[in-house]
Amino acid sequence: MIEVSHLKKWYRVHRRQPGLAAALRSLVRRPYEDVKAVEDVSFSIAAGERVGFLGPNGAGKTTTLKVLAGLLFPTEGQVGVAGFRPQDRAHGFLQQITLVMGQKQQLLWDLPPSETFLLNRAIYDIPRAQYDATVAELTELLDLGPLLGKPARQLSLGERMKCELAVALLHRPKVLFLDEPTIGLDVSMQATVRGFVRAYNERFGATVLLTSHYMEDVAALCPRVMVIDKGRLIYDGALPELIRRVRPDKRVILRFSKTVERRDLEALGTVVEHGDAEAIVQVSQDGLQAAVARALASLPLRDLTVEDPPLEEVMRDLFAQGRAA
Amino acid sequence: MSVRAALRAYPQFLKTGFASAVAYRAEFLIWMFSTNMPLVMLAIWAAAARSGPVGGYSQRGFAAYYLCALLVRLMTGAWIVWELTMEIRQGVFSLRLLRPIHPLWQWSAENLAAIPMRGIVAFPVVIILLWLARGELSHDWFFWLLLAPALLGAWLLYFLVQAIIGTLALRFESASSLFEAWLGFSNILSGYLVPLDLFPSAVRVLAVALPFRFQLSYPVELMLGRGTRVEMLELLAAQWAYVAFFFVVTRVAWRSGMRHYAAYGG
Amino acid sequence: MKALRVVSAMMRASVALALQYRLEFVVEGALAVLWMAVALIPLMVVFGNRGAVAGWTYPEMLVVLGWFVALKGVLEGTLSPSLMQVVEHVRKGTLDFVLLKPADAQLLVSLSKIEPWRVVDLAGAAAIFVYAFQHIGHAPSIAQLSLAAGLLVAAVLVLYSIAILVVSIAFVAVRVDNLLYLFQSVFDVARWPNSVFRGLLAVVFTYVLPLALMTTYPALALLGKLNARTAVAALLGSFLFASVARLIWLSSIRRYTSASS
Structure with a gap:
């Protein structure tokens, strides 16, 4: 389902220094530096797998995810998702994937989530019957009933994340990219989200690639983990084996x-x-x-x-x- | 990303756009009430015309001109440049790119769907206009027929320019300043602050050829019945030629912006 | 003095922040010049057609415009951006952090964000004055200058008070973020002397929303046409206005703190 070989992604960024003098200097000359976000990463994920992506901040997790979703071009290397080259952002590709970012929302802030639902139904051109069935299913799995009619700004963080997930899954994507989906949530809400992701994966055979700071997420959800550090894949396999290797x-x-x-x-x-x-x-x-x-x-x-x-x-x-x- | 898919989704875009215009009604009203420049300008010209007409405009003529200008401005609003720059800054823009329909479709619908809300403020202006300056308005039905495509063209020009400049925000940290510069020039050269025919001839020649005129002055000229039918038709063609040109520029700017975004990330 | 130290630290932070955006800094400076031209051009066209309007000659009208440009610079360069932040604080609920700091809240919030390139406006205003008085043929006397300076203080005070009042409303009704924006656009009226308006509008812009106080009176003072009684009344009125604004601000802060705890 997902094939990555020798992926490399470098950025050029402006280096900023604190202080007034440095700010003034940067008006004249702007120092740049290359950030090697991903150095050399290869892996392949089969359809229906749930894979956890681990690594410290700045290790290259989100960059890899964005490359897989087609938002970033790889500097070098080949990437294939569901038979497409993500960077072409083909219609068929976009119909099959979804990206959920714990810190970014696509819900319309001052309107009820049901409005965003209808919007996404139109955007993904979901047939009426399938839409109704999906909404009914998601509503039941996530207990959305009382939330759909309230403006999004009035929902709690956890409630919003549940709606966020539902909106992202309305078109029944085959590949889920989840970037920190449980960030900021309390323990029971984290468990709800985990349970839901697992249920969706099992019911629709979708492939899940997840990054998280919470080890519990990964342990509970992902039979396979990949560890990335400083842009390189340093481990790919089952979690218990990883533990044995690191801490024998x-x-x-x-x-x-x-x-x-x-x-x-x-x-x-x-x-x-x-x-x-x-x-x-x-x-x-x-x-x-x-x-x-x-x-x-x-x-x-x-x-x-x-x-x-x-x-x-x-x-x-x-x-x-x-x-x- | 086929046009057909976008058109199928368009009615829902309009509905959602209307719902959000209703949700932001307070902001909307304030925005619209702060569109007061034509009235400020009317004040000075009306004072200047107390002792007799200026350059062919009586006090009533000025009132008609500026009320029409206000009306055109109220009905052709777009604000996508702010939305684009904000979403790019916050990083929410990525989520929009993952949808299988070009984001500009949805934004255009959002801007159009606010027209009924705008109508609420524009309606009293129409009433005042009809009462105060009916003698100054065009008597030719053909001009009023042309007004519809002229207003659509004016809105499209405004929208596309904003889309182009907003797309530049993918490269530059704040493209909204660039848009402010455009606004400054447009205020002068579109006839928003001063009727173009009151400018010295050198400026007028320039203003008539530039795209700014078609954003505002041209529809106002239609409403006031300036020129002949043939002239007005020619101007409509010129306006839509500009629309087509800006459309092409938008596409080019978008593509290049996307390439940059995909290389450097947001 | 502590208040001064606080203000200077805030200004330095603002300047450093503004300098972070290289393109913006250059462009914004140029923009200030552009908008000044946008304000001047209609006036030039009007006086290209008329020798005097509503009793004002071209150079006299330029003096009014000079005050307008200067005050607009103060409003949009310091007051508006700072107070917009307050509105943002109220919406996000982070105003508490500001109120917790051991300095006067009104001072803290009203100078918290400054756009340094707006200095260009003040320079532009000075240029307009010089040009206008060259046309008039004689410079204003020391007495006229000092009276104008006094009225400038009064004008800034009134402007500031109106802005503070607008923000006080934002405490009570959170959804009026754009009210400040609305005021900014109403302020555009102050580019004309108040004799341009007639009837009800003239009354409104003199007494209700004292725009005349901000540009017309200081201009008259510079031109030596303001009588002493109006000057004194304007000065007293502006101090009264500022005190009332301060009281309302304090009461809405109190209401805010008691409502949020």
Whole structure:
């Protein structure tokens, strides 16, 4: 569905310095610099996949997404989406894709969302019957009923995002580009959005490519993740495998029936947390079996669980490694 | 992006445009009330004509001229240049580009759909005009027949110029200043501030040839019944030739703007 | 003085901000010149056809236009952009940040954004005055100049007060963002001396919306045609107007803070 080979995207931007003197100087001579937003990225995504796109700010995620949507021309390399070259922005291509940006809205600000619905029905030339069915479906999935008649400016951020999603999906696109769709939303609204994206993907077999700052989004939604850093793809595969690779250690969570000396825990591995009733110890993958056996034998345990390190930590380490390399 | 698809969507564009004109009615009224320049100019000319006609215009003649100018300005409004520059700045413009119909279609519909709202303010002007200056208006039905395409042409000129300058905002940080410059020239050379036939002949020759005249002075001339039928038909042809020219420029500017946008991003 | 320091810091920030936009800076300067020409040309055409209009000769009318250009520069270069920001603050609900700062809110908001290229307007006004008095044949006396300067202060004060009043309305009814814009266009009337208008309009522009105070009286003062009683009344009236505006501003700020908390 999506084919990208050796994509490269550079921009030239004006470099600005603070202060009055620098501003005056820039009237005469404007310093430019090249920003290498995407250096060399190749991947391919099959129809119906849900893929998460991870990376720190400025890593090139949004740029890649915009190239895929046809908004930006690649500097070098080939890109194909649904059999089209996105930069041609062919009618057939635009009918099949959608882009949702968490920070940009297409709802008409002072009119009710239903008006934007009708507008998009006309723009995408959606047949009446299909339109009615889609609206009914989206209304049910997102619980839009009470929202459609109120001016968009009166809706909360979460309500607006739900309508934003519905508007973007009215024409039943086959490819969804979601850029930070959950930004600023509260936890339960994030879950709603995630659930909806998954339901849409399953029902229509659509391909989903999503960027997010919230690891939870990616973990819950995307069986496959791609990690981009400084314009290069540094990982492409399943999330658990990524975690294993970055942090080849486990966290053993211990609950005690009576207080345990820190010294006894240090014998197992690195102590992350130590309390009266509970402790967390970090243990390498290879040493896990021995450590668990030892804990069971020597400590007054009530409970023992083994977990992966938290996702946010994994990401932090991942990008820290990328920097060091 | 076929024209047929755009035309099919057009009625809905008009409906949505009307709905948003209604939603912004307060702003609309204020905008329209602030279109007062013709009246300001009328004040000085009426004072000048107290002691007798100036250059063929009596006090009543001036009243007729400036009321017609006000009417034309009220009925041919466009504001896409502001919308374009704002959307480009905010980055919402990208979302518009992803739709399978050229954005200019929707903007044109939005601007046209506001005409009923504009009519509310323009109507009293018409009444005053008919009451105060009926003797000054054209008696030839043919001129009034020409007025419809002339007004459409005037609006299209205004709209296309705004589209061209707004498209430049893709390259320059603020193209709205450029539009202000256009407005400045247009105020003088379109007959908005001073009837073109009162200018010294050198300026008049220039003003008559430039496109500004067709934005305002020409429809006003029709309403006041200046010139002959043949002359007015020729002017209509000239106006639409300018429309065609600006249409081509709009296309070129849009294409090149898009290329720049796709290379540098927004 | 603290207020002065605040003002100068705000001005520097404005200038730095304006300079960020290279093209805009050059173009806006040129635009100010262009609009001045746009204001002059109709007058030139009128007086190409008539020796005097409503009792004013061409150079006398130019003096009025000079005041108009100068005040328009003040209005559109400092007051309007700053107060537009207030309206924006009210709409976005970020006015609280301004009110939290330990300086007078009216001062903070009314000079928060300045368009430095509007200095061109003041220079243009000066040029118009010089040209006009060359035509008249004699320069204004020191007494006339100082009276005109006093009236200029009064004019700016009134202009400023009207702008503050308009913004105070924006606190109460948020959807009137464009009211300031409307006032800006009404101000265009001030380019003519008030004797151009007759009947009801003359009364409105002298007393209700004191546009005569802003351009006609200072021009008469420069020309030595203003009698002392009118001058004193104008000065007193403008201070009264400013005080009332200040009171209304304070009360609407109070109402705003109590409504939003």
